[in-house]
Amino acid sequence: MKMSEKEEEEVRIGVFVCSCGSNIGGLIDVKDVAEYAKSLPNVVFTEDNLYTCSETGLAQIKKGVTEHNLNRVVVASCTPRTHEPLFRECIKDVGLNEYLFQFVNIRDQCTWVHMKYPKEALEKAKEVIRMGVAKAVKLEALENIVVDATPTAMVIGGGVSGITAALSLANQGFETHLVEKDNQLGGKLNILNKLFPTGQDATELLESLKERVKNNSNLTVYTSARITNIEGFVGNYEVEIQQNSKTSNLSIGVIIVAVGASLLTPTGKFGYDGKKRITQYELEEKLKNVNVNANDIVMIQCVGARNDERKYCSNVCCMSALKNALLLKEKNPNANITILFRDLYTPGTHYEEYYRRAREAGVIFLSYKLEKEPIVEENTIKVYNEYIGEEISVPYDLLVLSTPLIANDDNKELAQMLKVPLEENKFFLEAHVKLRPMDFATDGVFICGAAKWPVDITESITQGYAAAGRASTIISHDTIEVEGATSFLPEYNKDLCTGCEVCISVCPYKAISKNEDDEIEITQVLCKGCGVCGATCTNHAIIIRHFTDEQILSEIYAFGGS
Amino acid sequence: MRLEEVKIMDFEPKILGFLCNWCSYAGADLAGVSRMQYPPNIRVIRVMCSGRVDPQFIFEALRVGADGVIVLGCHLGDCHYLEGNYEAEKKFDMVKRFLKLINFEDRVRLDWVSASEGARYAQVITEFTDHIKTLGPSPIGGDTPDKEILNKLKAIEDAAAGDRMRALVGRERKITEQENVYGEQVPLDKFNNIFDSAMREEYERHRILLSLEEDTKSVKSLAAELEIDPSIVLEHIVCLKGRGQIDFGEFMGITPMFYKI
Numbered sequence: 001m002k003m004s005e006k007e008e009e010e011v012r013i014g015v016f017v018c019s020c021g022s023n024i025g026g027l028i029d030v031k032d033v034a035e036y037a038k039s040l041p042n043v044v045f046t047e048d049n050l051y052t053c054s055e056t057g058l059a060q061i062k063k064g065v066t067e068h069n070l071n072r073v074v075v076a077s078c079t080p081r082t083h084e085p086l087f088r089e090c091i092k093d094v095g096l097n098e099y100l101f102q103f104v105n106i107r108d109q110c111t112w113v114h115m116k117y118p119k120e121a122l123e124k125a126k127e128v129i130r131m132g133v134a135k136a137v138k139l140e141a142l143e144n145i146v147v148d149a150t151p152t153a154m155v156i157g158g159g160v161s162g163i164t165a166a167l168s169l170a171n172q173g174f175e176t177h178l179v180e181k182d183n184q185l186g187g188k189l190n191i192l193n194k195l196f197p198t199g200q201d202a203t204e205l206l207e208s209l210k211e212r213v214k215n216n217s218n219l220t221v222y223t224s225a226r227i228t229n230i231e232g233f234v235g236n237y238e239v240e241i242q243q244n245s246k247t248s249n250l251s252i253g254v255i256i257v258a259v260g261a262s263l264l265t266p267t268g269k270f271g272y273d274g275k276k277r278i279t280q281y282e283l284e285e286k287l288k289n290v291n292v293n294a295n296d297i298v299m300i301q302c303v304g305a306r307n308d309e310r311k312y313c314s315n316v317c318c319m320s321a322l323k324n325a326l327l328l329k330e331k332n333p334n335a336n337i338t339i340l341f342r343d344l345y346t347p348g349t350h351y352e353e354y355y356r357r358a359r360e361a362g363v364i365f366l367s368y369k370l371e372k373e374p375i376v377e378e379n380t381i382k383v384y385n386e387y388i389g390e391e392i393s394v395p396y397d398l399l400v401l402s403t404p405l406i407a408n409d410d411n412k413e414l415a416q417m418l419k420v421p422l423e424e425n426k427f428f429l430e431a432h433v434k435l436r437p438m439d440f441a442t443d444g445v446f447i448c449g450a451a452k453w454p455v456d457i458t459e460s461i462t463q464g465y466a467a468a469g470r471a472s473t474i475i476s477h478d479t480i481e482v483e484g485a486t487s488f489l490p491e492y493n494k495d496l497c498t499g500c501e502v503c504i505s506v507c508p509y510k511a512i513s514k515n516e517d518d519e520i521e522i523t524q525v526l527c528k529g530c531g532v533c534g535a536t537c538t539n540h541a542i543i544i545r546h547f548t549d550e551q552i553l554s555e556i557y558a559f560g561g562s
Numbered sequence: 563m564r565l566e567e568v569k570i571m572d573f574e575p576k577i578l579g580f581l582c583n584w585c586s587y588a589g590a591d592l593a594g595v596s597r598m599q600y601p602p603n604i605r606v607i608r609v610m611c612s613g614r615v616d617p618q619f620i621f622e623a624l625r626v627g628a629d630g631v632i633v634l635g636c637h638l639g640d641c642h643y644l645e646g647n648y649e650a651e652k653k654f655d656m657v658k659r660f661l662k663l664i665n666f667e668d669r670v671r672l673d674w675v676s677a678s679e680g681a682r683y684a685q686v687i688t689e690f691t692d693h694i695k696t697l698g699p700s701p702i703g704g705d706t707p708d709k710e711i712l713n714k715l716k717a718i719e720d721a722a723a724g725d726r727m728r729a730l731v732g733r734e735r736k737i738t739e740q741e742n743v744y745g746e747q748v749p750l751d752k753f754n755n756i757f758d759s760a761m762r763e764e765y766e767r768h769r770i771l772l773s774l775e776e777d778t779k780s781v782k783s784l785a786a787e788l789e790i791d792p793s794i795v796l797e798h799i800v801c802l803k804g805r806g807q808i809d810f811g812e813f814m815g816i817t818p819m820f821y822k823i
Contacts, residue, residue, distance in 0.1 A: 079591045080608070081583070108594030109606055113684070120574075120602035128605055421644060441644060485610075498725065502732035506613075508644040530643035531614030535653060536732040538725040547609055552619055555607050559578055560626025 011137050014045040014070040015129065016061055018052035018077030020107050025050075027111040028122040033076065036126045040133045044068055052077050053086060061087070062094045071096065072136040076104040076129050097141035099484065099546060104132035127559070134558035138551040142484035145524050149235030150253040151475045154179060156227060156414070159187025160457055161449025162258030163209045164464025165471075170218035172472055177250055178213070179241060183224045185210060187260050188450075191281055193288040195457050196323045197350035203288075205457075222248070230255070230417040233526045234444030235480045254444050254471040255418065257428055258464065261405035261450040266303050270376045270401055277376070277399040280320050287327055294335070294398035297328060298381050300374060301341040305404035307370060312425060314404030315454040318345045321402050322354040322363075329361040338364045338394050340374055340383055366392065405454035418445055419510050428452050438463065438470045442509065443482075446471050485546035486527035487511070487534055489520055496541035503533040503542060575629035575694040576703065577604045579687070580619065582612045582647075585636035585676045592680030600684040601691040604632070611635070612672075613646030617657045617731075620670060621719040624661075625712070627703035630669050630694035634686070637674040647674070648735060656731045659761060660718045664711055668697060717772055721764035730757055766790055767798045771807060774822040778811045781818075 015037040019025030030048040037046045045068040049057040052075055064070055073091050077083065080103035088098035106125040114121040151174055155166040158180030166178040184190065186209075192202035213219055222243055229240040237252040263281050266272045274282065280299070286292050299321050305314050318341070325337045339358075344365070346355045359365070366383055368374055374383040381394045407426035415422050420440040423429040428451045431439040438446050448467035449460040474480060489497060497520050504512045504520075511526035512533060522533075522542075534544035543549075581587040587608050593600065609615060612635025623631045633654060635647040654672040661667040671690055675683045701708040702715065721727060734757075737748045748756075769788050773779060781799060785792040799820060802808045811821045 081588060081591055108591040112594035112597055113600055114602040115599060117602050124602050124605065131605065131607070500729060502729060505736050506649055506732060528643060530611040530646050531609065532611060532643065532646050532649045535614050535616040536649065536728065538728040538732060544614065547614060549616065552607060553622060556578070556619060556622050557626060559605050559623065
């Protein structure tokens with residue numbers, strides 16, 4: 001259908017060779033290159049520009065397209081990674097489909113890297129243009145996919161980070177659903193006593209958050225709830241929530257993962273018994289609810305963290321220990337508090353201040369090595385100190401073990417439903433640590449708080465706002481536009497498909513499935529255009545738009561000289 | 563210095579690179595931004611993911627005269643598309659095993675270059691170019707390509723493009739790392755044995771098919787021509803006939819002759 005239309009239309013290519021000031025033109029003769037391009041098949045117009053990306057350059061392209069009736073544009077200049085959007089936009093302005101544009105890199109991967117070889121660089125520039133033109137001949141117009149977006153959000157996890165994100169979205173006017181597996185909101189705020197660095201009551205913060213949640217009419221809370229199914233894609237998720245015996249089905253636009261982390265019970269470590277030898281979190285609860293009747297208190301840091309089993313630092317334990325040591329000292333200035341640590345991390349002015357105050361208050365800090373862990377006896381702890389080269393005995397009537405936050409057991413289940421990855425410690429893995437820290441690689445799913453990594457309350461709140469901001473960039477629009485360069489099983493190739501399902505197993509985005517008629521179906525909006533399915537398809541039935549076999553092979557043949 | 567060595571030194575190889583958009587292509591750009599210099603022999607085809615590189619692309623590049631082909635992707639675990647480079651690795655592995663049949667396996671390389679590794683890109687390209695220079699020109703490049711190798715490469719390409727090999731490669735990760743449809747995980751060495759025998763069979767079958775394109779032939783003459791044991795040729799003939807790719811033509815005396823459909 002479309003193919004025959006295309007065959008009727010004569011391919012008319014314009015090649016624009018950029019001098020990039022002297023970046024390209026300083027090494028090779030761009031006029032020579034443009035002249036050569038004229039000799040290539042289907043090229044009807046060529047020109048060299050001082051800067052093709054300048055206003056003048058872009059005007060020249062538009063003029064060329066109009067005057068010479070071009071239906072493909074090739075620009076030979078810097079790199080598509082920075083300038084392709086600009087040139088695509090430019091040809092769109094003169095009524096050409098943006099996908100009928102081909103970039104050829106003759107600066108970053110040619111003149112800049114072959115400075116001592118002007119002759120070879122010139123030859124290379126001509127050849128890569130020949131390859132680019134060969135691909136341009138085969139380019140096809142594509143339409144970006146536009147889908148409606150449901151302006152609703154779901155936040156999974158009702159800890160401090162999730163509540164913050166949900167409130168932020170609800171305050172922006174979006175219908176927001178907050179799903180918590182526990183029977184109450186708050187997450188770790190429920191067990192924490194005081195918060196560093198302000199010394200505020202955790203309960204106070206939690207109550208104020210709960211109050212705001214209650215008063216927000218855009219926000220629906222589901223406690224004791226489990227997510228049992230997630231289907232769909234960005235802007236159009238269908239979520240099933242199980243709450244006791246009640247099932248709710250929601251249409252959701254964006255999802256924020258704020259499931260937080262779990263506490264580690266150090267069974268069998270340092271004589272842990274939950275009474276005389278407890279975790280830092282159990283101490284929090286004690287400090288919150290009852291008096292601590294102990295005079296000789298020892299804390300051991302990094303219990304079950306930064307070892308072979310769990311290589312990471314849990315980020316919050318040094319501060320928790322310092323905070324609680326100070327609280328104990330406040331209540332009982334005569335208490336002897338010793339902190340056994342491997343390294344002490346108190347970044348920033350606020351946290352370092354805690355350390356200074358703890359030392360002033362008389363808290364004793366002794367270091368130990370992972371290779372020589374402290375030995376816990378009935379009433380004393382023996383710890384080897386490498387500075388004096390001797391073992392020190394410290395008496396105790398309360399031992400506090402600082403254990404790390406660990407990934408939730410059910411992370412894997414949720415990750416599979418959301419089609420997002422986990423890292424080696426089973427925490428959720430963001431799309432890019434610096435470029436897209438609150439996003440997942442899967443569009444429409446975001447992350448905040450300790451689900452990604454152990455973080456303190458302050459950081460959880462910051463990330464909650466950040467994820468809400470990212471999520472709102474999607475649901476603040478009625479529609480979502482997705483790249484048209486996706487994989488595709490055309491009607492005329494359906495006979496080729498043997499139904500072997502290999503494409504389904506290699507697709508990282510679950511974009512390929514079998515429909516009721518047992519036919520392979522590719523959900524365009526889920527596809528990211530990586531092309532793996534096309535390269536894998538056992539019978540060459542799948543087409544990778546904009547990087548089709550035909551297009552790439554024509555580049556290869558042009559490379560070969562024909 | 564011997565004349566041949568001089569020739570190798572003078573030889574400027576044609577090298578084709580397939581670079582993934584997100585890591586290696588960005589790394590190559592960074593090499594440019596940092597003005598890191600490397601030999602001008604490489605021509606680049608940008609693909610979105612190294613996993614997009616169909617084995618056919620590499621074979622075709624060699625067939626049209628590339629002296630070397632390099633595929634570069636994101637480091638394992640860092641793929642923009644989560645796992646595309648693992649798939650690239652499996653596909654490339656097949657390419658290399660096939661190319662071993664014609665001693666071409668050293669002309670191709672798969673490596674990882676991240677977006678921040680401009681220096682590494684320059685280094686990888688320099689090393690690969692030097693490596694190809696020491697190998698000398700491709701026997702199927704230039705004006706007088708070696709017909710026999712060309713023919714064998716065509717058989718390789720056809721074999722690799724067939725659904726049997728593609729299905730094996732496409733499923734390799736699933737059945738060796740997870741499980742097959744019967745819930746069994748196939749050990750890698752067992753998989754490799756299956757793969758190698760399938761590869762050998764498909765290669766020989768496609769050599770037979772190519773040979774039958776020229777003329778109708780007997781089992782005996784095919785065996786002599788392709789240097790394959792006659793009993794194995796006969797097995798292939800039976801299989802190819804079953805697949806409907808060849809048929810029995812006529813008797814030459816008492817010898818049955820076969821032709822390609």
